[in-house]
Amino acid sequence: MEQLLYTSIPDTADRAYWQLKTDDVTHSLQSFVPIYPELHQQLKVQAWNASQTKLAKKSKPLPPMDVEQSGHF
Numbered sequence: 412m413e414q415l416l417y418t419s420i421p422d423t424a425d426r427a428y429w430q431l432k433t434d435d436v437t438h439s440l441q442s443f444v445p446i447y448p449e450l451h452q453q454l455k456v457q458a459w460n461a462s463q464t465k466l467a468k469k470s471k472p473l474p475p476m477d478v479e480q481s482g483h484f
Contacts, residue, residue, distance in 0.1 A: 420454045 421428050429443040445451035 417450060417454060420451065420458065 417428065423429050423443045428445060428447075430446050432441045432444045433439060434441050
């Protein structure tokens, strides 16, 4: 079987990535779980690193204030 190449975690409509997990007693739908847990873990780590990098770029510290100009406010 050819394994699909994923670059991000797809939504739950992707039946090639997710499978339904049901309760054995009540046979009711509990949740969606990834078919390939190792791939899911890798994609989660990549997404986390990407979001942390983006946050770090947004929250750059301000440059130090010029002492000579600080009295002009």
